[in-house]
Every structure is written in C-alpha cells, then in structure tokens.
Amino acid sequence: MKRLTPMALILTIAASTAWAKPLLREVSEIDDQIFWGVLAYEISEQCDSIDARSMKAVGDLWSLANKARSLGYSRDEIKTYIRSDEEKARMRKRGEAFLASKGVTYETPETFCTFGHAEIERNSAIGAYLRAK
Template identity: 35%
Template sequence: MPHFLRALAATLTVAATPVLAAGLEDEPRITEGLITVGIAYEIAEVCPTIGPRRIRGLRYLLALKSAASDLGYSDAEIETFIDDDAAKDRLEVIARERLAGLGASRGDVAAHCRVGVAEVANDTQVGRLLNPN
C-alpha cells in the first residue's frame, strides 16, 4: 500500500498554515475511515480482477474531511494530519494487519482477491469501495 493516503492528500489539499493536529489521529471515525480506504486500496492494487470505485472512494474521503470539520478541526489541522508521514505509516500498518487478519497476507494475490470478493459480497464499507471486474 504505497502511501495510500497520498490520494487523500491530493484530493483534499487546501491552502493552510501548518498547526499541530495531534487530536485528529485520536478520532476513531476518521482513522477507521482511513484504514478502510487503505484496505480497499491494497486489495485493488494487488488483485488484478478488482479495481477501486474511484468516485465512491472520493466521496467517502470527502465525507471523512467533512466529519473532521464537523468535529471542530480546521482545514489547517486536517492538512497537517494528511501530510503527517508517521500517521500515514501507523494507519498503513493497521490496515495491513487487518487485511492479514482477513486472510490476505502481503504479496498473496489470490488471498487479496478472495478477501475483496468476500468484502463486496458482504456489502462492507471496504466492499463498497471496490469494483470486481
């Protein structure tokens, strides 16, 4: 999952003055949403028969940004969090651990495809971000 949050950063870039956003990484709605995106991204990247639902994914990321704003975080705080490499790395590790817990260890293409198909069939949030070809 080569920096799955880069897509988020590109999508949500705003002109902002950097400030500390230590609290945003402690917001479960936001971090769980980003972990979900990371899992879906990894499945779509590894499995050749499953792609991302780009528009749905974009809407989901924008909803996360809106949720962060609703929680009282400024655009500058959101931007700082998006650009935080340590936060990206931490969420990426969690996403990969959860994916492995679902049966898809890193580099196992068939397992990623199985998990992706199951997520779509079960209509999970991860599955809703995927498009089986």
C-alpha cells in the first residue's frame, strides 16, 4: 500500500470535505419549506375553521425532492430525511418553539385559529398552505 505524503493527505482531506454535502436539515431552502408546510398542517389539525391545502403541499414536496436531487441527494437520502423519527421530533420541537413565540399554545386551542387566519390573510409561507373553510 502506497503511503501518502503529508501534503497529499491534506489535499485529499480538503477535497473530500469540499465535496461533502450538508445534511438535508442544513439546506434551509428545503428544510424551511418543509417546516412551513408542517406548521400549516398542524394549524389545520388544531383549528376547525381552517383546512390544509394538501394538493399544494404535495406538489411543493415533489418540487423540493426534485430540488434536493438537483443538489446531488439520492432518493434514499431524501426518503431517510422525510421519514426520520429524529427529523420529525426536531421539526416538532422547532414548531412548538415557533408557535409559542407567536402566542400559540395547545392549552388555548383558539390561538391556532387566530394565528392561522392571520397567516392566510398575509399569504405568508404558512398561510399559502392554508385556506379558511
């Protein structure tokens, strides 16, 4: 087996690091969009006067998967990210913190409706996935 010189070893490590992909959770243009959709779904589940725009969410999810593929992620990497219990728990924790920062609590269910209707009105990233019944 051929030994690498110290310089060759450094260049090999640098090259492999430069080409390494970040985890999908670290790709904000994908992770954030999924986060907004997850929040919208939770709002629709907690508020009877709001529905989720499921077809839009599914279409956007396909677009995000295609975006991830164009960034070099395999179908298996994408599936693992989407189905991961760890990622779901992370999203839940992030979502609960975000909603709490907006005054939305499970103890006061009507806060989901108030927040959801305001997001629909603003046509925000969350509101785009919601519609009033």
